Amino acid sequence: MLGYINEVDQRDIDQGNGVYSSGDYIGAAGIEYEYESYLRGKKGVSFQLKDNLGRIVGRLENGDRDSAAVSGSDLITGIDIDLQEYGELLMQNKTGSIVAIEPKTGEILAMVSAPTYDPNLLMMTQTRGEIFSKLLTDPLKPFFDRTVMAKYPPGSIFKTVVSLVGMQEGTLNPNHGIACHGGYFYAGRTYGCHHHAPVNNAVDALGYSCNTYYFTEFRNIVDKFGFSNPQKGLDVFGKYCHEMGLGEQLQIDYPNESRGNIPDSKYYDGIYPRNRGGWRSPTIMSVGIGQGEVQLTTLQMANLAALIANGGYWYPPHLAKKFKDNRTIPERFLKKREVSIDPAYFKIVQEGMAQCVIKGTARACAIPDIQVCGKTGTSQNPHGDDHSVFFAFAPKENPKIAIAVYVENAGWGSSYAAPIASLMIEKYLNRSIRPERLPMEERMFKANLIDKYLANHPVARIQPERTAPVRKDTLPKPEEIPSDAPEGLLNGGPTTSLDNISKGKGGKIQD
Numbered sequence: 001m002l003g004y005i006n007e008v009d010q011r012d013i014d015q016g017n018g019v020y021s022s023g024d025y026i027g028a029a030g031i032e033y034e035y036e037s038y039l040r041g042k043k044g045v046s047f048q049l050k051d052n053l054g055r056i057v058g059r060l061e062n063g064d065r066d067s068a069a070v071s072g073s074d075l076i077t078g079i080d081i082d083l084q085e086y087g088e089l090l091m092q093n094k095t096g097s098i099v100a101i102e103p104k105t106g107e108i109l110a111m112v113s114a115p116t117y118d119p120n121l122l123m124m125t126q127t128r129g130e131i132f133s134k135l136l137t138d139p140l141k142p143f144f145d146r147t148v149m150a151k152y153p154p155g156s157i158f159k160t161v162v163s164l165v166g167m168q169e170g171t172l173n174p175n176h177g178i179a180c181h182g183g184y185f186y187a188g189r190t191y192g193c194h195h196h197a198p199v200n201n202a203v204d205a206l207g208y209s210c211n212t213y214y215f216t217e218f219r220n221i222v223d224k225f226g227f228s229n230p231q232k233g234l235d236v237f238g239k240y241c242h243e244m245g246l247g248e249q250l251q252i253d254y255p256n257e258s259r260g261n262i263p264d265s266k267y268y269d270g271i272y273p274r275n276r277g278g279w280r281s282p283t284i285m286s287v288g289i290g291q292g293e294v295q296l297t298t299l300q301m302a303n304l305a306a307l308i309a310n311g312g313y314w315y316p317p318h319l320a321k322k323f324k325d326n327r328t329i330p331e332r333f334l335k336k337r338e339v340s341i342d343p344a345y346f347k348i349v350q351e352g353m354a355q356c357v358i359k360g361t362a363r364a365c366a367i368p369d370i371q372v373c374g375k376t377g378t379s380q381n382p383h384g385d386d387h388s389v390f391f392a393f394a395p396k397e398n399p400k401i402a403i404a405v406y407v408e409n410a411g412w413g414s415s416y417a418a419p420i421a422s423l424m425i426e427k428y429l430n431r432s433i434r435p436e437r438l439p440m441e442e443r444m445f446k447a448n449l450i451d452k453y454l455a456n457h458p459v460a461r462i463q464p465e466r467t468a469p470v471r472k473d474t475l476p477k478p479e480e481i482p483s484d485a486p487e488g489l490l491n492g493g494p495t496t497s498l499d500n501i502s503k504g505k506g507g508k509i510q511d
């Protein structure tokens with residue numbers, strides 16, 4: 001996260017308006033890069049008198065024209081260092097990321113990309129070049145910052161967005177339930193749901209993460225202006241997504257932020273041209289469960305948790321809190337962004353997330369004295385093992401932390417992402433972990449998923465950033481329906497055989 005510095009190159013010198021000269025150092029990554037103009041010092045000048053052999057014989061005008069070097073301004077971040085270190089420990093031997101935000105201000109509390117590198121190794125020493133090229137070719141891609149650069153399908157956590165937009169647009173009645181008979185039936189195919197208690201309203205739907213409900217409700221939004229006019233409905237949906245900072249850069253003070261992807265009507269018109277039949281709501285209904293072409297960064301997921309916690313507003317997430325010389329942080333971080341959705345609908349989604357932790361897919365991660373509102377996701381990965389996702393905020397009243405955890409190729413949302421997030425929440429709010437939760441902590445510390453990650457990523461396939469594959473048919477195949485963990489898994493720890501169930505091979509489909 002801190003980044004490192006490099007010796008300036010000719011381009012830096014040319015673009016630096018005289019600030020740099022050969023041999024100077026410049027921030028090259030992380031915060032060092034972002035706040036280079038704040039953190040760099042001011043060079044001192046000393047005018048010396050030399051004789052005709054180049055020997056220094058004195059100072060010009062007794063040094064009156066000299067100026068002392070000024071070191072750069074110290075930056076104070078909002079990072080909670082204990083929480084940051086704890087997150088790094090929990091994520092060791094895993095690939096993925098954690099972002100935790102203070103919802104009321106947008107200040108980042110912790111930001112972990114795993115695996116990472118030790119910036120001390122990149123100090124200006126003899127071995128630097130060798131270490132640098134080793135890191136660059138590492139198949140685990142330590143320079144690829146998974147908090148802001150990786151674009152992931154969000155999976156079921158995206159159902160919160162569908163709930164909010166549906167209620168605001170009047171296509172979703174929060175008091176109505178749905179009869180889920182184990183799946184959604186369309187055109188002779190079944191898109192599965194897992195076994196769950198009856199869904200009587202919008203709170204139950206989120207709590208039990210019913211796929212049937214969300215296929216239906218997402219289609220209702222897209223079809224609001226008619227079945228043959230899905231473009232307009234989808235773009236209304238997209239408008240709310242952008243208000244929530246989804247599919248656009250949040251402008252964090254950290255380099256290389258990705259926009260993610262919220263597909264709009266133009267995007268689908270490109271894939272399914274109108275003169276060849278176009279597309280309809282069933283074509284894209286996997287978006288309703290956070291699959292298909294939807295991709296978010298972990299930062300965007302954490303920000304979504306923050307704005308739900310706040311009941312409909314957010315401040316752009318940022319690392320800088322203040323500077324020691326009293327310079328203020330960039331203006332954009334102080335600007336409140338509001339979502340045009342009734343706060344009453346946010347209350348319903350908050351309650352759904354509370355129920356998810358009380359009796360739904362995340363119940364094993366409940367913390368006895370803290371009411372956590374959270375949502376699991378198991379993000380189907382067309383390239384290999386599914387990803388484990390969880391996003392949450394706590395406590396329910398007057399929330400102090402919003403968090404998103406994404407663990408690549410780790411399977412169920414409740415197997416890794418939810419326990420890691422709940423430990424982070426407990427650590428932040430209580431500063432310690434309850435004795436009965438120490439075995440869970442131990443399990444997370446010890447879990448090593450690196451081999452699994454490598455099995456999913458033959459070196460040849462590694463690219464800096466993978467964009468969404470354009471699929472001919474975006475309807476999810478039955479075996480691709482994402483899933484979440486049955487309760488048994490939560491206490492017994494994850495097993496690989498459950499991956500088969502997640503792919504529908506065992507006939508049971510979750511979340």
Ligand SMILES: [Zn+2]
Nearest residue numbers: 180193210211
């Ligand atoms: Zn269902």
